[in-house]
Structures are given as structure tokens and as C-alpha cells.
Amino acid sequence: MIGQVVHGLGSGAVYAALALALVLVHRFTGVVNFAQGELAMVSAYVAWQLVEAGLSYWVALPLTMVVAFAAGALAQRLVMRRAGDAALIMTIGLYVLVHALAAQIWTSALRAFPDPFPGGPLGVAGPLAVVGAVLALLYLVIRHSGAGLTLRAVAADPRAARLAGIRVGRVHALGWGLAAVAGAASGVLVAPVVFLEPGMMGDALVSALAAAAVGGFANPVAAVAGGLLIGVAETLAGTYLWADLRVVVPLAVLLALPAVRAAGLTRVRA
Amino acid sequence: MRRLALVALLLVSACRVTSAEVVVGGPPACAGQHADGLTPTTVRVGGVYPLSGPASAYGAVAQGAAAYFAWANARGGVAGRQVEFLVRDDGYQPARAVEEARRLVDSDRVFALFQTLGTPSTAAVRAYADRRGVPQPFVASGASDWGDAAHPWTIGFQPTYAAEARVYARHLLRTRPHATVAVLYQNDDFGRELLTAFEDAVAGTGVQVVARRGYEVMDADVQAQMAGLAASGAGVFLNVGTPKFAAQALAADAAMTTWNPLHLLNGVANTPSLVAGVGPAALRGVLTTGFYKDPVAWEDDPDVRTFAAAVRRHVPDADPASSQVMFGWTSAAAFAAALERMECPSREGLMAAARDLRDVEIGTLLPGITVSTGPGDPYPVEDLRVFRFGDSGWEAV
Amino acid sequence: MTAEPRTGTGHRRPAVGQYAGDRRRAWPYPRTALAMAAAAAAAVPFLVPPYPLYRVTLVLVYVVALLGLDLVTGHGGLISLGHGAFFGVGAYTAAILLAAGAPYPVTLPAAGLVAYGLGHAFGRPAVRLSGLYLAVVTFAVAVAVPPLIRRLAPGGAMGLPARTPGAPSFTGLDDDQWVYLLVLAVTAAAFALTRVVIRSTAGRALAALRADAGAAELLGIRPPATRAHAFAWSALYAGVAGCLFTWTTGFVAPESFTVTLSITLLAGLVIGGLGTVPGAVIGAVVVAFLPAPGLVSGLALIVVLAVAPHGVTGLARRLPSFLGKDRA
Numbered sequence: 001m002i003g004q005v006v007h008g009l010g011s012g013a014v015y016a017a018l019a020l021a022l023v024l025v026h027r028f029t030g031v032v033n034f035a036q037g038e039l040a041m042v043s044a045y046v047a048w049q050l051v052e053a054g055l056s057y058w059v060a061l062p063l064t065m066v067v068a069f070a071a072g073a074l075a076q077r078l079v080m081r082r083a084g085d086a087a088l089i090m091t092i093g094l095y096v097l098v099h100a101l102a103a104q105i106w107t108s109a110l111r112a113f114p115d116p117f118p119g120g121p122l123g124v125a126g127p128l129a130v131v132g133a134v135l136a137l138l139y140l141v142i143r144h145s146g147a148g149l150t151l152r153a154v155a156a157d158p159r160a161a162r163l164a165g166i167r168v169g170r171v172h173a174l175g176w177g178l179a180a181v182a183g184a185a186s187g188v189l190v191a192p193v194v195f196l197e198p199g200m201m202g203d204a205l206v207s208a209l210a211a212a213a214v215g216g217f218a219n220p221v222a223a224v225a226g227g228l229l230i231g232v233a234e235t236l237a238g239t240y241l242w243a244d245l246r247v248v249v250p251l252a253v254l255l256a257l258p259a260v261r262a263a264g265l266t267r268v269r270a
Numbered sequence: 271m272r273r274l275a276l277v278a279l280l281l282v283s284a285c286r287v288t289s290a291e292v293v294v295g296g297p298p299a300c301a302g303q304h305a306d307g308l309t310p311t312t313v314r315v316g317g318v319y320p321l322s323g324p325a326s327a328y329g330a331v332a333q334g335a336a337a338y339f340a341w342a343n344a345r346g347g348v349a350g351r352q353v354e355f356l357v358r359d360d361g362y363q364p365a366r367a368v369e370e371a372r373r374l375v376d377s378d379r380v381f382a383l384f385q386t387l388g389t390p391s392t393a394a395v396r397a398y399a400d401r402r403g404v405p406q407p408f409v410a411s412g413a414s415d416w417g418d419a420a421h422p423w424t425i426g427f428q429p430t431y432a433a434e435a436r437v438y439a440r441h442l443l444r445t446r447p448h449a450t451v452a453v454l455y456q457n458d459d460f461g462r463e464l465l466t467a468f469e470d471a472v473a474g475t476g477v478q479v480v481a482r483r484g485y486e487v488m489d490a491d492v493q494a495q496m497a498g499l500a501a502s503g504a505g506v507f508l509n510v511g512t513p514k515f516a517a518q519a520l521a522a523d524a525a526m527t528t529w530n531p532l533h534l535l536n537g538v539a540n541t542p543s544l545v546a547g548v549g550p551a552a553l554r555g556v557l558t559t560g561f562y563k564d565p566v567a568w569e570d571d572p573d574v575r576t577f578a579a580a581v582r583r584h585v586p587d588a589d590p591a592s593s594q595v596m597f598g599w600t601s602a603a604a605f606a607a608a609l610e611r612m613e614c615p616s617r618e619g620l621m622a623a624a625r626d627l628r629d630v631e632i633g634t635l636l637p638g639i640t641v642s643t644g645p646g647d648p649y650p651v652e653d654l655r656v657f658r659f660g661d662s663g664w665e666a667v
Numbered sequence: 668m669t670a671e672p673r674t675g676t677g678h679r680r681p682a683v684g685q686y687a688g689d690r691r692r693a694w695p696y697p698r699t700a701l702a703m704a705a706a707a708a709a710a711v712p713f714l715v716p717p718y719p720l721y722r723v724t725l726v727l728v729y730v731v732a733l734l735g736l737d738l739v740t741g742h743g744g745l746i747s748l749g750h751g752a753f754f755g756v757g758a759y760t761a762a763i764l765l766a767a768g769a770p771y772p773v774t775l776p777a778a779g780l781v782a783y784g785l786g787h788a789f790g791r792p793a794v795r796l797s798g799l800y801l802a803v804v805t806f807a808v809a810v811a812v813p814p815l816i817r818r819l820a821p822g823g824a825m826g827l828p829a830r831t832p833g834a835p836s837f838t839g840l841d842d843d844q845w846v847y848l849l850v851l852a853v854t855a856a857a858f859a860l861t862r863v864v865i866r867s868t869a870g871r872a873l874a875a876l877r878a879d880a881g882a883a884e885l886l887g888i889r890p891p892a893t894r895a896h897a898f899a900w901s902a903l904y905a906g907v908a909g910c911l912f913t914w915t916t917g918f919v920a921p922e923s924f925t926v927t928l929s930i931t932l933l934a935g936l937v938i939g940g941l942g943t944v945p946g947a948v949i950g951a952v953v954v955a956f957l958p959a960p961g962l963v964s965g966l967a968l969i970v971v972l973a974v975a976p977h978g979v980t981g982l983a984r985r986l987p988s989f990l991g992k993d994r995a
Contacts, residue, residue, distance in 0.1 A: 026799075031799075032799050032802065032803060034748075034802075034806070079969055079973070082972070082973035083972055083973070084972075084976060086937075086972050086976060088746055088799065088802055089746065089933065089937055089968070089972060090968075090969065090972050090973075092748075092930060092933065092934070092968070093934070093965055093968035093969040093972060094965075094969065095930075095965075096930060096934065096960040096961070096964060096965035096968060097962065097965030097966060097968075097969060098965075099960075099965075100960070100961040100962040100965050101962065103961075104962065202810075203810070206806065206807050206810045206811075209803050209806065209807065210803075210807065213800070213803060217799070247810060247811045247814045247815075248811050248815070250807050250810075250811075251804070251807040251808060251810075251811045254793075254800075254803060254804045254807050255789070255792050255793070255804065256792075258792045258793075258795045258800075259792065
């Protein structure tokens with residue numbers, strides 16, 4: 001039982017990191033990014049490619065984060081900016097395109113991904129620490145930096161921010177970039193376990209969406225808690241109740257949330 | 271204006287292109303049988319494979335089959351007929367497989383649908399093959415279903431999952447008669463067939479299944495299942511997963527220092543992609559089964575040399591060291607054997623020949639394994655050998 | 668956070684025919700065009716060989732599905748990523764009934780009703796929040812349905828073969844032609860129904876909500892109920908289309924109804940053009956001939972959204988006014 005909870009926390013950490021990315025994008029640009037998981041998958045491939053090229057894991061990791069930030073910001077500037085009101089469908093287009101590109105470049109062959117954390121029950125501490133670090137980093141950037149201040153201003157009122165001379169477009173790109181960094185963390189966490197392949201984030205995305213919904217796509221802490229809870233719930237339901245229940249857990253959470261919101265437990269604003 | 275259109279409509283409706291079937295005249299025993307796509311000098315054959323999508327790694331099977339047919343054509347064809355092999359992509363989606371099968375039969379007028387790949391696509395095409403009376407010989411899936419007499423147009427090729435399970439059971443009874451076994455299985459027809467057959471085969475013996483955990487194809491990973499199985503402390507671990515999940519289980523097994531069971535890897539999972547992805551360290555000592563010659567381990571075998579040369583020459587994109595290319599080649603050779611043995615040059619004749627192959631030897635099958643069918647035996651290959659992963663890859667045990 | 672998340676499909680300046688209830692004419696001879704299209708559609712099975720006919724039949728099947736999706740996405744401005752799941756539920760309902768020996772005319776309403784019921788069950792909680800939330804919930808539905816089918820439906824991962832409707836002997840048609848004509852009849856009925864629904868009070872309410880939710884609420888329109896109804900209706904179309912799919916292909920399997928199908932349907936509709944009947948037809952052609960989401964459809968979707976938000980139809984509709992004198 002305890003073993004199962006620990007494993008649940010491990011996958012929960014992945015959902016939490018991806019949910020953080022979803023929350024960031026939604027808070028700062030008002031859209032749910034369905035392509036977030038695919039961007040994370042590409043980040044993992046970038047890390048893999050760097051390690052294959054001979055770099056040490058701990059050098060490749062920060063480099064990957066830089067690449068992910070640039071890719072996220074570019075996706076916003078090049079593609080999302082032109083979406084107008086159809087931003088959500090645009091993220092679907094991005095999802096399809098990024099996935100197809102990855103399958104084209106890296107094929108669907110399985111790739112082993114280096115695992116920096118030891119196996120066993122203690123191994124789960126690593127992913128949790130990564131999620132904690134990402135959360136702390138985002139908190140610092142958003143609360144205590146100049147860029148973070150403009151981010152919050154844009155999130156609060158884009159029109160007023162624009163009038164105040166803030167370049168809203170650039171700030172949106174910054175939000176996408178930061179989100180891509182959080183997403184990359186999830187990709188790098190999940191890759192050693194499931195092996196690297198283009199479809200690897202498919203399932204994590206649904207669970208992460210449910211986790212982000214727990215925080216109303218606005219509250220990072222609630223999203224992290226939701227991710228961990230969903231991870232544990234999936235593992236326990238799959239092990240002790242009915243193996244297929246795993247895939248139903250995110251759906252059940254999403255369907256129950258509006259009722260829970262009515263009870264005043266969480267702020268689901270979406 | 272509208273009346274004119276109606277008249278035109280009636281006129282053209284009279285001359286719709288209909289699919290007039292080619293009917294055999296010839297000897298009285300064969301009269302009235304169908305032979306679309308077959309002439310005395312050519313035979314047109316279609317195959318449906320996942321060339322794109324998540325299962326696209328299996329597309330290599332099509333390359334192997336194409337290489338065989340090209341090689342045979344260069345040597346004068348199969349029984350004097352040049353084989354035209356059309357490959358179509360279904361993206362591993364059954365609906366598209368039916369669509370492509372229809373296109374092959376209705377538009378391209380193929381004689382037979384050789385080797386649809388994967389259980390769902392094969393089942394989908396089988397329903398269509400039944401309706402249209404088109405042969406679907408030597409499908410690439412190990413389900414026992416393809417021996418079902420209710421579907422006369424479909425026949426399997428590789429050993430069934432149940433046959434494979436019995437080989438594992440036999441091996442364990444010989445080498446570890448009191449083994450405890452933990453099983454990870456994919457919770458669908460494939461996984462359950464193998465698991466059930468294994469449990470039946472060891473029932474009443476000293477070998478005991480002490481733990482079993484299923485996973486769903488939609489699951490992200492099998493970590494939780496592996497933790498549960500490790501807790502059983504079983505001496506043998508039977509890994510019944512598709513490549514992605516089997517690879518995860520192999521990696522998890524290798525990472526666990528406290529549990530070191532004898533690892534049995536099912537044949538479906540033993541793909542070049544898995545071997546490359548997991549790496550030799552995690553595979554050392556793992557057992558699996560096979561029925562055709564591994565192109566790397568049998569490099570110096572004359573038939574494998576012919577194979578490698580033909581692949582390099584006719585399908586330069588293909589990897590001659592890939593066991594999946596070899597699998598395609600071997601099944602195509604069996605198909606050629608059936609074509610050669612047709613008594614009536616017709617679809618009916620092909621199926622009769624495919625169902626009456628007596629110990630046909632194919633150079634790329636392992637020594638002692640033959641393709642054999644007959645009345646009451648609709649399973650072409652039924653024998654398997656056990657292999658262990660050693661220093662140079664898979665080695666015979 | 669006043670940045671009210673706007674869901675996808677809004678148009679900053681509605682062009683001709685881009686919103687429900689728009690009566691402005693973009694093409695001068697609508698009746699002639701309709702009659703010619705109907706005549707051409709009825710002539711197809713007598714002109715086209717069996718395999719292309721099968722492809723055309725599938726296009727019609729997707730037309731029915733996209734007409735439903737357009738109710739929610741084009742006219743309602745909400746995004747459903749679970750349309751393929753309802754399509755699959757309809758297909759499976761029909762296949763299971765056919766396997767149990769039911770006559771095939773029964774399967775059509777049954778498939779529609781089952782999907783309609785599920786549409787209500789999932790739509791009600793989802794639309795209480797915003798449109799974004801509906802997209803998220805429907806995505807989860809699309810992901811959860813194939814494994815549930817695999818486990819619960821007969822046939823499991825192997826899929827389920829089904830009888831296809833055979834032509835009655837008095838017609839003298841072959842089965843492919845008969846199925847085509849059946850599908851065509853249902854498609855025509857779906858067209859007619861769509862017109863009725865869009866012009867009904869509920870359809871106008873939906874369009875009003877989409878144009879300005881606040882104003883619509885002041886007029887006494889209840890957003891959740893209206894949207895839930897629209898969503899359930901769209902699920903009904905998907906279920907009916909799924910049933911037609913079973914009639915056409917004679918085989919259903921869980922792999923045919925994954926989230927990929929839902930995404931393909933949405934992409935097809937957007938590329939074809941939202942909120943218009945020709946958009947649904949063009950979209951169906953896109954779905955039938957570009958089946959797997961890949962580089963081409965991903966790029967097409969992005970380019971269309973960036974350059975021509977009204978899809979191919981929007982481009983075509985702009986053509987007459989662009990060529991003519993009355994340039995807007």
C-alpha cells in the first residue's frame with residue numbers, strides 16, 4: 001500500500017509540473033494550452049539529444065531549460081499571437097504539428113533516457129524536489145522580479161497594462177516561456193520511466209488538465225496538490241479497484257469539480 | 271433543365287463501371303472459382319501495415335516482404351508469376367485498414383490481401399475478406415482466432431500466443447520445476463491469452479503463478495505493477511507486454527537491486543527498437559522465444575546472407591539486421607510456397623494450398639521448424655526455440 | 668483578471684454568413700445550387716465504382732458528424748474535443764444492436780438517443796463553467812472512452828464486426844449503392860434538421876449567447892441550459908453519424924474512436940469553415956482524405972486560423988464581393 005502511494009506520488013509529480021505549466025499559460029494569456037504536453041515531450045528529446053552528444057546530464061538539463069524557454073516564447077510569438085479569439089483551437093493545431101514533427105525527426109522508436117534519481121522508495125523524493133524547485137523558482141520570478149511584476153499587471157488587466165506602456169505581447173511570450181520550462185521539467189521527469197517516444201505525454205496531459213482544474217487554472221499551489229492527489233488516486237484505483245479506473249480518474253475529477261466549487265472548496269474559474 | 275439532368279442520369283446509370291470478377295474456366299474442378307488479380311504471368315498482392323502512427327516501427331515487416339518479392343521476381347517470379355506487391359498504410363487503425371483493404375480489392379484488383387499486421391486491423395479486414403471472398407493469408411498477429419474455421423479466408427502464420435506460453439511452461443518445468451512466477455500482462459486479448467495458456471500449462475505442476483498484475487494499453491507506465499510484483503519475491507518474471515511496456519518493465523527490473531528474477535520476455539516485445547532502447551545491460555540473462563533466424567546471430571548462414579543481400583539491393587532503406595524485416599521476408603516466403611502449390615489458379619486454390627502445406631521448409635526459419643498445415647491444423651508455425659540474451663545478443667539455449 | 672478568456676471561435680467582424688441566423692446572401696442562386704447538388708449526390712452511386720463510392724459515403728458520414736459539431740463550435744462558440752467519443756458510442760451502439768439481431772433501421776434512433784443521453788450527462792456539469800472548461804472535460808471524455816469500450820463492449824480490443832444493410836431485391840441495387848443512398852437520406856434529413864434547430868428559439872438563444880453572453884442573459888436566456896442542450900444535440904448528431912459509420916464499414920474497434928478522431932473532426936471543421944453548411948461539407952472531405960493528424964493537417968489548421976479564420980468557406984464567400992464592385 002505504501003509502495004503504491006509512493007509510486008502514485010512519482011507520477012503525481014509529473015502531473016504537477018505539467019499542471020503548473022498549464023496554470024501559468026492560462027493565468028497570463030487566458031488560454032488552456034493543449035500543446036503543453038507535446039512541448040514537454042520535445043524538451044525531453046532535446047535533453048536526450050544533448051546527452052547523446054556527450055554532455056553530462058547536469059549540463060544538458062539547464063541547456064534544455066533554456067531551449068524550452070525559447071521554444072515556448074517562440075511558439076507564442078510566431079503562432080499564438082496570430083490566433084485572435086481562436087487561441088484554444090490554435091493550441092490544438094500546435095499539438096498536432098509538434099507531435100507530427102517529433103515523430104518525423106525522432107521516429108516512434110523507444111529511447112532510453114538517463115535517470116538521475118536512484119530507484120526504490122526514496123527515488124520519489126527526487127521528482128518531488130524538482131517540482132518544489134520549479135514552484136519556488138516561479139514564485140521568485142513572478143513575485144520578486146521586474147518581469148514578474150509586468151506579468152502580474154498583464155494578468156490583472158491587459159488593457160490597462162498596455163495603456164501603462166507594458167508590451168503585452170512580450171509579456172505573453174515570457175509567460176509561455178516560463179510555462180515551457182515547467183513543462184520541460186515534467187518531460188524530463190517522465191522520460192526515464194516511460195521511455196522517450198513521441199506519444200509519451202499523451203496520458204499525462206489529461207491528468208495534468210484535471211490537476212490544473214483543481215486550482216481553477218489559476219492557483220499554482222492547488223494545481224500541484226491536485227497533481228499529487230490525482231497521481232495517488234490513479235495508482236490506488238488502478239491497483240485495488242479496477243485497472244481501467246485509472247483513465248477515468250481525471251474525468252471523474254473534472255466532472256465533480258463544478259459541484260465541489262458550488263460547495264466553496266476551490267475556486268474553479270476557468 | 272432538371273429533366274435533362276434526369277435523362278443524363280438514367281443514361282449514365284446504365285454504364286456504371288461494375289466490378290466484373292474474373293472467373294476461371296479451365297479444368298472442371300476449378301471452374302467457377304475467382305481469380306481477380308491473377309494471370310499466368312503476374313499476381314497482384316496487397317498488404318496493409320502501420321507505416322505511420324504509434325506502431326510505425328512494425329512497418330519494417332512490409333520492407334522484408336517487399337524485399338522477398340523483389341528478390342523472387344528477379345529470379346523469374348513465383349511459379350512463373352511476377353509478384354506485384356502493393357503496400358498500404360493503416361496507421362494501426364482498424365477502420366483505415368478496412369478502407370485500404372477495400373481499395374486494394376475494389377480499385378487495385380489484388381488477388382489476395384497478404385499479411386495485415388496487428389490483431390485489431392486483422393480482425394477488421396477479416397470481416398471484409400469474408401464478405402468478399404478474398405484470401406487473407408499469413409496475418410501478422412499471434413492470436414489463436416485466426417485458426418477459426420468460421421472464417422475460411424483468413425489464416426495465421428506465427429506461433430500463437432498460447433503456443434508461446436506453453437514453450438515457457440515447458441522450459442520452466444525442465445529447468446526450474448519448483449519455480450514461483452510473477453506475471454505482468456497487457457489486459458487485452460493478447461495478454462490474457464498468453465497468461466491463461468501459461469496458467470493452464472503449469473496447472474498441477476510444481477511451477478506456481480504467485481502474482482499477476484495487468485496494465486491497460488492506455489496506462490502511462492507499469493511502475494506500480496512492477497512494485498506489486500516485486501513484493502511477491504517470485505523467482506521468475508514473465509513479461510507479457512507490448513514493446514513500450516515491456517521495455518519499462520525490463521528497465522524497472524534492472525533498476526531493482528532487491529529482486530532479481532529470471533526474466534522471460536514475450537516474443538511480441540522482442541523488437542530491435544526495444545533491444546536498442548533498453549540496452550544490453552538490462553537484457554543480460556533475459557530469456558525469450560523465436561522461430562526464425564535472427565539476422566545478427568545467424569549472420570553467416572547462407573539463407574540469411576541471401577536475405578541480407580536482397581534487402582540491401584531491393585529495399586535499400588530497410589535495415590538488414592532488423593528481425594522485423596526478417597519476419598516479413600519469412601512470411602513472404604511462406605506465401606510464395608502457397609502460391610507455388612496452388613492446384614487451381616484461383617483465390618479458392620490459394621486458400622486450399624495455404625491450408626495444406628506439408629512440412630514446408632523455409633531457409634530463414636530456425637532449423638527443425640517448418641511451415642505445416644492440414645485438415646484440422648490451421649496454424650502454420652507452431653514451434654519455438656528459447657533464447658537467452660548474452661554477450662553477442664540472443665543466443666540459443 | 669478581467670481578461671475574460673474568450674473561447675476560440677469568435678469573429679471580430681462577422682462576414683457574410685458567419686453567424687447563426689445570418690440571412691445575408693453571398694451567392695445569388697441558392698435554390699438552383701441546392702437542386703444541382705441534390706441531383707449530383709443522387710447520381711453518384713450510379714457513376715462511381717465501388718471503392719470511390721465507399722469513400723464518398725464516408726464523407727457523407729463525416730458531414731453528419733460535423734453538422735453536429737458545428738452546432739456547438741460554430742454556432743455556440745464552444746469547443747468540443749470529445750465529438751469522436753460520441754461518434755464511437757453511436758457506432759458501438761449500432762454494432763451491438765446489429766450483432767444482437769436488431770433490424771438496422773432501429774439502430775439509427777438508438778445510437779442517436781444513447782449519444783444524446785451521454786451528451787446531457789457530460790455536458791450539464793461541464794457547461795456550468797466557461798467554454799474552456801467544456802473543452803477540457805470533453806478532452807478527458809475522448810481519452811477515457813476507448814479504454815472503456817475496450818473493457819465493456821463485446822469484442823474488446825479485437826473490435827466487433829457488424830452486418831451492413833443489404834439492398835432489398837426489388838431495388839436492383841447492389842449493397843454499396845444501397846448504403847450510400849441510406850446515408851445520403853440521413854444526411855439530407857440532418858441538413859434539414861440543422862436548419863430547423865438553428866432557426867428555432869433555442870438556436871437563436873445559442874447565437875445570442877455567443878455574440879454577447881451578458882446581453883443574452885438580460886434577455887432571460889439561461890446560458891448553462893442552452894449550452895447543455897446544444898451540446899447534447901451535437902452528441903446526437905455524432906451518435907447518428909457513428910451509426911452510419913457502422914453501416915458503411917461493417918466493423919468497429921476501440922482504436923477507431925480515440926482522441927485523434929475528435930481532433931481530426933475539429934480540425935476538419937475549422938479548415939472547412941465554422942458556422943456554415945458548406946464548411947461542414949468541405950471539412951468532411953478534409954477528414955475523409957486527410958485521416959491522420961500529421962504535419963499536413965497541423966500546418967493547415969495553424970495557417971487557416973492565422974490567415975483565414977473563417978476557413979475555406981470564408982475565403983470562397985469573400986470571393987464574389989472581392990471580385991464585384993461592392994467591395995466591403
